[in-house]
Amino acid sequence: MLRAYIREDNRLAPTDFDPTAVTPIGSAVWYSLIDPTREEDKFVESCLGIDIPTRREMQDIEPSARLYSEAGAEFMTITALIEDESGQVVKSPITFVLRNDQLVTVRYADPKPFRLYERLVSRPTTGEIGGERVMIGLLESFIDRLAQLLENTGDGIDQISREVFGNKSTKPTRKTRDLQSLIEQIGKKGDVLTLARESLVSISRLVSYHQSAGSEDQRAVRERKQELKVLQRDAAALSDHATFLSDKITFLLDATLGLINLEQNQIIKIFSVAAVVFLPPTLVASVYGMNFHIMPELDWPFGYPFALGLMILSALVPFLYFKRSGWL
Structure with a gap:
């Protein structure tokens, strides 16, 4: 699906692509490609004079393949986190293509930050809205979402910690089963933190690349430079927080395994004493x-x-x- 956002006064108006109709979206500020067809790719390529990367190219993990410039455009790919149908957090690549202050986003999922920002840009606002501003706004939405995800994960880790060190079950077998269940929860939280750190690192690299690849006019815009610096600081701070939570996860895992060991040793000790008695x-x-x-x-x-x-x-x-x- 292709949705183009055209500047109307002080807001962006969404327009869906219709190949059978004559639509005035050739000079849109933002082209949003969601699981695009080849026809939609060709239309955007003809409007901006660029080649839209394929899904396989977007999933390439090499830094040189994720961040590069071509035909006067910047191609930048991040790792975004989404929730699948079962509610599990999974990763999906999203590519930003910025050329002449026009933005193209290519994605094969529907993350919540996109839905929130799409509603936001449709409202009237002050100041000029260009492709770079839209990209910064989307990245801010992703960082806000990651901050909320880390906060929820931290609350879950605190709850696990209370269950690990406050288990009042007197039956050893039941207590061991409870601890084994906690290990599964710890593993899931650890997976979420790994994905969150990967996403934050990709956003930080994108911001650094965009700052270094920008034109002299872009660097001269103090407001944009400040916004990019804030983005980079936020990403670094959240990455540090994710590292702290990962260390706590490791501690809880070691503590849980130690408690299971103690319970198993207690059972073996009872059998040994009974044999001696x-x-x-x-x-x-x-x-x-x-x-x-x-x-x-x-x-x-x-x-x-x-x-x-x-x-x-x-x-x-x-x-x-x-x-x-x-x-x-």
């Missing part, structure tokens, strides 16, 4: 189970109670010793 009675029973002809105890009137008492006593002595030593 029942070893002396087994020895007594084995002695009086021998089939020798001469065994004086067999003729005693109280031989059977004596053997039972001896077995009970031999079991109580090690049990009380372990209890007094704090092993139970």
